[in-house]
Amino acid sequence: MAASRVLSNAARLGSCIGSRHRFIRNLHIRGISSCVDPSHGLTDEQKEFQKVAFDFAANEMAPHMAEWDQKEIFPVDTMRRAAQLGFGGIYVQPDVGGSGLSRLDTSVIFEALSTGCVSTTAYISIHNMCAWMIDTFGNAEQRERFCPDLCLMEKFASYCLTEPGSGSDAASLATSAVLKGDHYVLNGSKAFISGGGDTDVYVVMCRTGGKGPKGISCVVVEKGTPGLSFGKKERKMGWNSQPTRAVIFEDCAVPVANLLGLEGQGFNIAMRGLNGGRINIASCSLGAAHASVQLARDHLLVRKQFGETLSNNQFLQFKLAEMATQLVASRLLVREAAAALQDDRADAAALCAMAKLFATDQCFDICNQALQMHGGYGYLKDYAVQQFVRDIRVHQILEGTNEVMRMIVSRNLLSEI
Incomplete structure:
Protein backbone atom coordinates (compact mmCIF):
# COMPACT_ATOMS: atom_id res chain seq x y z
CA MET A 1 0.00 0.00 0.00
CA LEU A 152 3.93 17.90 1.85
CA MET A 153 6.94 20.11 2.52
CA GLU A 154 4.57 23.01 2.90
CA LYS A 155 6.69 23.47 6.00
CA PHE A 156 10.34 22.49 6.39
CA ALA A 157 12.08 21.12 9.48
CA SER A 158 15.52 21.37 11.07
CA TYR A 159 17.21 19.14 13.65
CA CYS A 160 18.86 21.04 16.53
CA LEU A 161 21.30 19.00 18.62
CA THR A 162 24.85 20.30 18.07
CA GLU A 163 26.04 23.32 20.05
CA PRO A 164 29.20 25.45 19.87
CA GLY A 165 30.54 23.61 22.92
CA SER A 166 29.03 20.15 22.41
CA GLY A 167 29.51 18.32 19.14
CA SER A 168 30.56 14.71 19.54
CA ASP A 169 29.76 14.94 23.28
CA ALA A 170 26.07 15.57 22.68
CA ALA A 171 25.10 14.62 26.25
CA SER A 172 26.88 17.75 27.52
CA LEU A 173 24.60 20.18 25.67
CA ALA A 174 23.85 23.35 27.60
CA THR A 175 20.76 24.94 26.01
CA SER A 176 18.38 25.24 28.95
CA ALA A 177 14.61 24.93 29.09
CA VAL A 178 13.13 26.16 32.36
CA LEU A 179 9.48 25.40 33.07
CA LYS A 180 7.48 28.53 33.84
CA GLY A 181 3.75 27.97 34.01
CA ASP A 182 2.60 26.40 30.76
CA HIS A 183 5.77 27.29 28.83
CA TYR A 184 9.41 26.25 28.70
CA VAL A 185 11.75 29.23 28.48
CA LEU A 186 14.75 28.33 26.32
CA ASN A 187 18.18 29.96 26.45
CA GLY A 188 21.24 28.90 24.50
CA SER A 189 22.29 28.28 20.93
CA LYS A 190 22.67 25.50 18.39
CA ALA A 191 25.41 25.37 15.76
CA PHE A 192 25.65 24.12 12.16
CA ILE A 193 21.89 23.75 11.74
CA SER A 194 20.86 22.69 8.24
CA GLY A 195 18.04 24.88 6.98
CA GLY A 196 18.43 27.22 9.93
CA GLY A 197 16.60 30.49 9.34
CA ASP A 198 14.79 29.25 6.24
CA THR A 199 12.83 26.43 7.84
CA ASP A 200 9.63 26.49 9.85
CA VAL A 201 9.92 23.79 12.52
CA TYR A 202 12.90 23.18 14.82
CA VAL A 203 13.22 19.90 16.71
CA VAL A 204 15.35 21.04 19.64
CA MET A 205 17.25 19.06 22.27
CA CYS A 206 17.45 21.08 25.47
CA ARG A 207 18.24 20.61 29.15
CA THR A 208 15.24 20.47 31.47
CA GLY A 209 17.04 18.56 34.21
CA GLY A 210 20.50 17.87 35.60
CA LYS A 211 23.74 17.02 33.86
CA GLY A 212 24.07 14.12 31.48
CA PRO A 213 21.71 12.47 29.01
CA LYS A 214 18.84 11.98 31.48
CA GLY A 215 18.42 15.73 31.86
CA ILE A 216 17.73 16.29 28.17
CA SER A 217 14.26 16.78 26.67
CA CYS A 218 12.99 17.43 23.16
CA VAL A 219 10.72 20.33 22.18
CA VAL A 220 9.37 21.58 18.87
CA VAL A 221 9.99 25.30 18.31
CA GLU A 222 8.11 27.05 15.52
CA LYS A 223 9.58 29.86 13.45
CA GLY A 224 8.26 33.22 14.57
CA THR A 225 8.35 32.33 18.26
CA PRO A 226 9.55 35.41 20.20
CA GLY A 227 13.13 34.92 21.36
CA LEU A 228 14.07 32.67 18.43
CA SER A 229 16.73 34.15 16.12
CA PHE A 230 19.46 33.01 13.76
CA GLY A 231 23.14 33.65 13.14
CA LYS A 232 24.77 34.59 9.87
CA LYS A 233 24.55 32.20 6.95
CA GLU A 234 27.69 30.06 7.05
CA ARG A 235 29.99 29.87 4.03
CA LYS A 236 30.73 26.21 3.36
CA MET A 237 32.92 24.01 1.20
CA GLY A 238 29.88 22.06 0.03
CA TRP A 239 26.21 21.51 0.86
CA ASN A 240 25.56 24.96 -0.60
CA SER A 241 21.98 24.33 -1.74
CA GLN A 242 20.93 24.30 1.92
CA PRO A 243 21.56 27.20 4.30
CA THR A 244 23.41 26.59 7.55
CA ARG A 245 23.08 28.95 10.50
CA ALA A 246 23.26 29.06 14.27
CA VAL A 247 19.86 28.86 15.96
CA ILE A 248 19.68 31.13 19.00
CA PHE A 249 17.23 31.09 21.92
CA GLU A 250 16.95 34.15 24.16
CA ASP A 251 14.13 33.79 26.69
CA CYS A 252 12.27 31.89 23.99
CA ALA A 253 8.93 30.75 25.45
CA VAL A 254 7.71 27.46 23.96
CA PRO A 255 4.36 25.91 25.01
CA VAL A 256 4.57 22.77 27.15
CA ALA A 257 2.27 21.27 24.52
CA ASN A 258 5.31 21.23 22.19
CA LEU A 259 7.25 18.78 24.36
CA LEU A 260 7.89 15.55 22.43
CA GLY A 261 7.58 12.49 24.62
CA LEU A 262 8.41 12.91 28.30
CA GLU A 263 10.86 15.14 30.11
CA GLY A 264 14.24 13.41 30.17
CA GLN A 265 13.51 11.37 27.04
CA GLY A 266 15.20 13.79 24.66
CA PHE A 267 18.59 12.12 24.41
CA ASN A 268 16.98 8.80 23.56
CA ILE A 269 14.85 10.51 20.92
CA ALA A 270 17.93 12.20 19.49
CA MET A 271 19.94 8.98 19.30
CA ARG A 272 17.13 7.00 17.75
CA GLY A 273 16.71 9.70 15.16
CA LEU A 274 20.43 9.62 14.43
CA ASN A 275 20.46 5.86 13.84
CA GLY A 276 18.19 6.45 10.87
CA GLY A 277 20.02 9.65 9.98
CA ARG A 278 23.25 7.70 9.65
CA ILE A 279 21.64 5.32 7.18
CA ASN A 280 20.21 8.28 5.28
CA ILE A 281 23.50 10.14 4.99
CA ALA A 282 25.36 6.97 4.04
CA SER A 283 22.77 6.46 1.31
CA CYS A 284 23.43 9.97 0.01
CA SER A 285 27.12 9.06 -0.18
CA LEU A 286 26.22 5.99 -2.20
CA GLY A 287 24.43 8.13 -4.77
CA ALA A 288 27.43 10.44 -5.14
CA ALA A 289 29.78 7.48 -5.51
CA HIS A 290 27.50 5.77 -8.04
CA ALA A 291 27.41 8.94 -10.13
CA SER A 292 31.17 9.37 -9.83
CA VAL A 293 31.91 5.83 -11.00
CA GLN A 294 29.80 6.55 -14.07
CA LEU A 295 31.54 9.87 -14.67
CA ALA A 296 34.95 8.24 -14.35
CA ARG A 297 34.02 5.39 -16.68
CA ASP A 298 32.67 7.77 -19.30
CA HIS A 299 35.80 9.94 -19.07
CA LEU A 300 38.15 6.98 -19.45
CA LEU A 301 36.29 5.86 -22.56
CA VAL A 302 36.71 9.18 -24.39
CA ARG A 303 39.83 10.88 -23.02
CA LYS A 304 42.99 10.14 -25.03
CA GLN A 305 46.59 10.34 -23.84
CA PHE A 306 49.70 8.90 -25.48
CA GLY A 307 47.69 7.97 -28.53
CA GLU A 308 44.95 5.86 -26.91
CA THR A 309 41.98 6.22 -24.60
CA LEU A 310 42.61 6.08 -20.87
CA SER A 311 40.35 3.02 -20.71
CA ASN A 312 43.26 1.01 -22.13
CA ASN A 313 45.51 1.90 -19.21
CA GLN A 314 45.65 -1.10 -16.88
CA PHE A 315 46.41 0.98 -13.80
CA LEU A 316 43.22 2.99 -14.36
CA GLN A 317 41.26 -0.16 -15.17
CA PHE A 318 42.29 -1.58 -11.79
CA LYS A 319 41.44 1.68 -10.04
CA LEU A 320 37.98 1.65 -11.60
CA ALA A 321 37.51 -1.96 -10.48
CA GLU A 322 38.47 -1.02 -6.93
CA MET A 323 36.01 1.88 -6.98
CA ALA A 324 33.21 -0.40 -8.18
CA THR A 325 34.04 -2.91 -5.44
CA GLN A 326 34.04 -0.22 -2.76
CA LEU A 327 30.68 1.02 -4.01
CA VAL A 328 28.96 -2.35 -3.99
CA ALA A 329 30.42 -3.33 -0.60
CA SER A 330 29.23 -0.02 0.87
CA ARG A 331 25.75 -0.43 -0.61
CA LEU A 332 25.38 -3.96 0.79
CA LEU A 333 26.40 -2.84 4.29
CA VAL A 334 24.07 0.18 4.22
CA ARG A 335 21.13 -1.96 3.14
CA GLU A 336 21.90 -4.58 5.79
CA ALA A 337 21.94 -1.87 8.46
CA ALA A 338 18.69 -0.41 7.12
CA ALA A 339 17.02 -3.82 7.41
CA ALA A 340 18.36 -4.25 10.94
CA LEU A 341 16.99 -0.85 11.97
CA GLN A 342 13.61 -1.61 10.42
CA ASP A 343 13.46 -4.91 12.34
CA ASP A 344 14.62 -3.23 15.59
CA ARG A 345 17.43 -5.74 15.97
CA ALA A 346 19.72 -5.57 18.99
CA ASP A 347 22.70 -4.87 16.75
CA ALA A 348 20.96 -2.14 14.76
CA ALA A 349 22.75 0.86 16.33
CA ALA A 350 26.17 -0.72 15.82
CA LEU A 351 25.35 -1.68 12.23
CA CYS A 352 24.11 1.85 11.51
CA ALA A 353 27.42 3.17 12.85
CA MET A 354 29.36 0.63 10.76
CA ALA A 355 27.43 1.55 7.63
CA LYS A 356 27.90 5.28 8.17
CA LEU A 357 31.61 4.86 8.92
CA PHE A 358 32.37 2.52 6.03
CA ALA A 359 30.14 4.01 3.34
CA THR A 360 31.03 7.66 3.92
CA ASP A 361 34.77 6.90 3.99
CA GLN A 362 34.71 4.60 0.99
CA CYS A 363 32.38 6.76 -1.09
CA PHE A 364 34.48 9.86 -0.48
CA ASP A 365 37.51 7.90 -1.69
CA ILE A 366 35.55 6.84 -4.80
CA CYS A 367 34.54 10.41 -5.65
CA ASN A 368 38.05 11.71 -4.98
CA GLN A 369 39.57 9.03 -7.21
CA ALA A 370 37.05 9.87 -9.94
CA LEU A 371 38.20 13.48 -9.75
CA GLN A 372 41.82 12.33 -10.04
CA MET A 373 40.97 10.31 -13.14
CA HIS A 374 39.64 13.49 -14.75
CA GLY A 375 43.00 15.19 -14.27
CA GLY A 376 42.84 18.97 -14.41
CA TYR A 377 39.30 18.86 -15.77
CA GLY A 378 38.09 17.29 -12.54
CA TYR A 379 39.12 20.43 -10.66
CA LEU A 380 36.92 22.66 -12.79
CA LYS A 381 33.43 23.62 -11.67
CA ASP A 382 32.20 22.85 -15.18
CA TYR A 383 32.55 19.18 -14.24
CA ALA A 384 30.13 17.60 -11.77
CA VAL A 385 32.69 15.31 -10.13
CA GLN A 386 34.26 18.11 -8.06
CA GLN A 387 30.88 18.97 -6.57
CA PHE A 388 30.31 15.39 -5.48
CA VAL A 389 33.69 15.49 -3.73
CA ARG A 390 32.86 18.74 -1.94
CA ASP A 391 29.31 17.76 -1.03
CA ILE A 392 30.06 14.39 0.55
CA ARG A 393 33.18 15.34 2.50
CA VAL A 394 31.01 16.55 5.37
CA HIS A 395 29.28 13.16 5.59
CA GLN A 396 32.34 11.88 7.46
CA ILE A 397 31.68 14.54 10.12
CA LEU A 398 27.94 15.01 10.65
CA GLU A 399 25.38 12.63 12.19
CA GLY A 400 28.24 11.69 14.53
CA THR A 401 31.83 11.89 13.32
CA ASN A 402 33.37 8.71 11.97
CA GLU A 403 35.61 8.65 15.03
CA VAL A 404 32.45 8.42 17.16
CA MET A 405 31.18 5.64 14.87
CA ARG A 406 34.31 3.67 15.74
CA MET A 407 33.57 4.20 19.44
CA ILE A 408 30.00 2.91 19.03
CA VAL A 409 31.12 -0.23 17.20
CA SER A 410 33.96 -1.00 19.59
CA ARG A 411 31.73 -0.52 22.65
CA ASN A 412 29.21 -2.93 21.15
CA LEU A 413 31.92 -5.53 20.66
CA LEU A 414 33.59 -5.08 24.03
CA SER A 415 30.34 -5.08 25.97
CA GLU A 416 29.81 -8.70 24.96
CA ILE A 417 33.04 -9.94 26.52
Missing part, protein backbone atom coordinates in the same frame (compact mmCIF):
# COMPACT_ATOMS: atom_id res chain seq x y z
CA ALA A 2 2.81 2.43 0.94
CA ALA A 3 4.73 1.77 -2.25
CA SER A 4 1.59 2.17 -4.34
CA ARG A 5 1.08 5.60 -2.73
CA VAL A 6 4.49 6.72 -4.03
CA LEU A 7 3.90 5.19 -7.45
CA SER A 8 0.43 6.66 -7.83
CA ASN A 9 1.77 10.08 -6.88
CA ALA A 10 4.47 9.68 -9.52
CA ALA A 11 1.95 8.71 -12.18
CA ARG A 12 -0.20 11.71 -11.30
CA LEU A 13 2.74 14.10 -11.53
CA GLY A 14 3.79 12.63 -14.84
CA SER A 15 6.73 14.94 -15.34
CA CYS A 16 9.16 12.56 -13.71
CA ILE A 17 8.49 9.56 -15.94
CA GLY A 18 8.92 11.22 -19.32
CA SER A 19 12.05 11.71 -21.36
CA ARG A 20 15.17 11.86 -19.20
CA HIS A 21 17.67 14.65 -19.17
CA ARG A 22 21.28 13.73 -19.13
CA PHE A 23 23.52 14.96 -16.40
CA ILE A 24 25.21 18.29 -17.00
CA ARG A 25 28.36 16.50 -18.16
CA ASN A 26 26.61 13.86 -20.25
CA LEU A 27 25.99 11.59 -17.25
CA HIS A 28 23.18 9.09 -17.59
CA ILE A 29 22.93 7.48 -14.18
CA ARG A 30 20.58 4.64 -14.95
CA GLY A 31 22.63 3.65 -17.99
CA ILE A 32 25.27 2.01 -15.82
CA SER A 33 24.63 -1.70 -15.41
CA SER A 34 26.17 -5.05 -14.57
CA CYS A 35 28.13 -5.44 -11.33
CA VAL A 36 27.28 -2.02 -9.84
CA ASP A 37 23.59 -1.94 -10.79
CA PRO A 38 21.80 -0.46 -7.73
CA SER A 39 18.60 -2.37 -8.49
CA HIS A 40 20.16 -5.79 -7.82
CA GLY A 41 18.33 -7.57 -5.01
CA LEU A 42 15.35 -5.23 -4.90
CA THR A 43 11.71 -6.23 -5.21
CA ASP A 44 9.69 -5.14 -8.23
CA GLU A 45 8.00 -2.42 -6.17
CA GLN A 46 11.32 -1.14 -4.89
CA LYS A 47 12.65 -1.02 -8.44
CA GLU A 48 9.65 1.04 -9.47
CA PHE A 49 10.01 3.76 -6.86
CA GLN A 50 13.79 3.65 -7.35
CA LYS A 51 13.06 4.50 -10.99
CA VAL A 52 10.77 7.33 -9.89
CA ALA A 53 13.60 8.72 -7.71
CA PHE A 54 16.23 8.33 -10.46
CA ASP A 55 13.97 10.07 -12.95
CA PHE A 56 13.24 12.91 -10.56
CA ALA A 57 16.98 13.29 -9.91
CA ALA A 58 17.75 13.36 -13.65
CA ASN A 59 14.90 15.69 -14.63
CA GLU A 60 14.41 18.00 -11.68
CA MET A 61 17.73 18.10 -9.83
CA ALA A 62 20.79 17.33 -11.98
CA PRO A 63 20.21 20.15 -14.51
CA HIS A 64 20.24 22.67 -11.64
CA MET A 65 22.82 21.11 -9.32
CA ALA A 66 25.71 23.41 -10.25
CA GLU A 67 23.56 26.55 -10.17
CA TRP A 68 22.12 25.71 -6.74
CA ASP A 69 25.66 25.20 -5.49
CA GLN A 70 27.21 28.32 -7.01
CA LYS A 71 24.33 30.68 -6.19
CA GLU A 72 23.53 28.97 -2.86
CA ILE A 73 19.87 28.47 -3.78
CA PHE A 74 17.59 26.56 -1.39
CA PRO A 75 15.35 24.85 -4.00
CA VAL A 76 12.03 24.97 -2.17
CA ASP A 77 9.84 24.44 -5.23
CA THR A 78 11.83 21.41 -6.36
CA MET A 79 11.62 19.84 -2.92
CA ARG A 80 7.88 20.40 -2.83
CA ARG A 81 7.60 18.57 -6.14
CA ALA A 82 9.58 15.73 -4.54
CA ALA A 83 7.09 15.79 -1.67
CA GLN A 84 4.26 15.30 -4.16
CA LEU A 85 5.93 11.99 -5.00
CA GLY A 86 5.85 10.98 -1.34
CA PHE A 87 9.44 11.93 -0.55
CA GLY A 88 8.63 14.49 2.17
CA GLY A 89 7.72 11.87 4.79
CA ILE A 90 9.07 8.62 3.39
CA TYR A 91 9.00 6.66 6.64
CA VAL A 92 6.24 8.63 8.34
CA GLN A 93 2.96 6.77 8.87
CA PRO A 94 0.26 7.23 6.19
CA ASP A 95 -2.45 8.40 8.62
CA VAL A 96 -0.66 11.77 8.90
CA GLY A 97 0.36 12.05 5.27
CA GLY A 98 3.51 9.94 5.14
CA SER A 99 4.44 7.23 2.66
CA GLY A 100 4.95 4.56 5.35
CA LEU A 101 7.91 2.97 3.59
CA SER A 102 10.68 0.93 5.20
CA ARG A 103 14.20 2.05 6.07
CA LEU A 104 15.54 0.00 3.16
CA ASP A 105 13.06 1.65 0.79
CA THR A 106 14.20 5.01 2.14
CA SER A 107 17.85 4.18 1.54
CA VAL A 108 17.11 3.20 -2.05
CA ILE A 109 15.28 6.50 -2.65
CA PHE A 110 17.97 8.71 -1.09
CA GLU A 111 20.72 6.96 -3.03
CA ALA A 112 18.86 7.58 -6.28
CA LEU A 113 17.99 11.21 -5.50
CA SER A 114 21.61 11.98 -4.56
CA THR A 115 22.77 11.23 -8.09
CA GLY A 116 20.96 14.47 -9.00
CA CYS A 117 22.11 16.65 -6.08
CA VAL A 118 23.71 15.40 -2.87
CA SER A 119 23.26 18.62 -0.93
CA THR A 120 19.53 18.92 -1.62
CA THR A 121 18.92 15.23 -0.95
CA ALA A 122 20.85 15.42 2.32
CA TYR A 123 18.57 18.22 3.49
CA ILE A 124 15.51 16.19 2.45
CA SER A 125 16.89 13.33 4.55
CA ILE A 126 17.22 15.58 7.61
CA HIS A 127 13.70 16.88 7.07
CA ASN A 128 12.45 13.29 6.89
CA MET A 129 14.24 12.45 10.14
CA CYS A 130 12.54 15.37 11.92
CA ALA A 131 9.12 14.40 10.57
CA TRP A 132 9.69 10.81 11.72
CA MET A 133 10.64 11.96 15.22
CA ILE A 134 7.41 13.93 15.56
CA ASP A 135 5.41 11.05 14.08
CA THR A 136 7.05 8.48 16.40
CA PHE A 137 7.33 10.35 19.68
CA GLY A 138 4.59 12.95 19.35
CA ASN A 139 1.09 12.57 20.73
CA ALA A 140 -1.98 12.50 18.49
CA GLU A 141 -2.40 16.28 18.56
CA GLN A 142 1.25 16.92 17.70
CA ARG A 143 1.25 14.39 14.87
CA GLU A 144 -1.88 15.93 13.34
CA ARG A 145 -0.60 19.47 13.80
CA PHE A 146 2.88 19.07 12.33
CA CYS A 147 3.21 15.96 10.16
CA PRO A 148 0.81 16.66 7.25
CA ASP A 149 2.49 19.97 6.37
CA LEU A 150 5.95 18.43 6.79
CA CYS A 151 5.11 15.48 4.54
